[in-house]
Amino acid sequence: MNTHLLQTLFPTGYIKSTYDKESSDLIIPIDNGFFYLSKQDISQREATLLTELMIKQPVTKVSNGHLWYDYLFNQVEMPTSSSYYRIIQIRIRKDATNKKMWLTHFSKLFDSIVDSFFIDETSAILVEQQTTILYSTEDIRAMLLTLEGEFLIQATAFVGKFQQVSPTFITCFKEEQTIFNQFFSHFHPNDVFVFEEVALEYLTKKAIKESALMTNLYQSTIFDEETVLMIKTLWTEQGNMTSSAKKLYTHRNTLQYKLDKFSEQTGISLKNMTELTLCYLMILSL
Known part of the structure; x- marks a missing residue:
């Protein structure tokens, strides 16, 4: 029995996201919280059927009135949905x-x-x-x-x-x-x-830290503040020289010179997306 059908069959009932242990209503766990139904609006037979068929777990398992809190943190089972x-x-x-x-x-x-x-x-x-x-x-x-x-x-x-x-x-x-x-x-x-x-940093950080080759490469490469900013900007701009130079507030030829200098010192070409990605991951993870 879904929430819509419950609301149709018992129009005086109402939905709340929290469980109120002080309430005298019949409280039924549903997909999006709890369905409250006054016992005065239903017969004893209906109350018994609803209790047997729809109340799957003792309400005492719900702490602080939040079913989702107990599901996420206390391993309390959720109603099927x-x-x-x-x-x-x-x-x-x-x-x-x-x-x-x-x-x-x-x-x-x-x-x-x-x-x-x-x-x-x-x-x-x-x-x-x-x-x-x-x-x-x-x-x-x-x-x-x-x-x-x-x-x-x-x-x-x-x-x-x-x-x-x-x-x-x-x-x-x-x-x-x-x-x-x-x-x-x-x-x-x-x-x-x-x-x-x-995702990139989260998924690769541990693997890169545990790699002796990546550690050695990082230690042998010059990653000063200016270089790190240059690499991050190039990565964000997908290697585009013109837009990267604009973001870095420098001339395109000046950026070209810095890339050539970096390549001479490290053997890594930041104009190549694969090598740029490698450097980007290094500065994120080490």
Whole structure:
């Protein structure tokens, strides 16, 4: 029985993302939280059937009223669902007394946030159910900027991938946590990033550090501040000399000279995308 059918059969019922242990209503776990139904609106037979058929786990397993918190952190089983969800991890720059109100307002800017909560003083989780409305990183960045003016709270967000609840969901979430913790400091306040933006560094960092050849190459290559900036700019501009020179505020011929000089000293040509990629990975990972 899905949420829509429950709402059709019991129109006086309502949905909440949290579990209220003080409520006298019959509380049924559903895809996007809990369905509350007054016992006065149903017969004893209906209450018994709903309890036996739809309440799959003791509600005492839900701590702090958040089913998704227990699923992500306490290994509590989730009701079966065909929906797709993604986890948006948030970290505010400093603790704030109005952070819960800020999180509530932030959640309401989305079409389908099924749960949201803080897991410590500065870290929060939003669980978004996939709908026809897809929010980009630019959309979410605009939301953060909008709320900063009202609440004076700055935050950084890491947007996970949509996936179904399955045995691999928690594994992927834990890896997303690792990525967020590792790269959080790389981004400015009110910035938003996704896995693709840090994938190269995340996936290659350990392998490069463990390579004796890469370590020796790094140590024998001149990577001063100017050279590092040059390599990063060339990489961002996909090796384009004209746009790279413009970004570096230098003449194209001057950049050409520096590339030739670097090649003479190291034997590495930054005009070659493969060798440029190699140098880019070195400066990211070592």
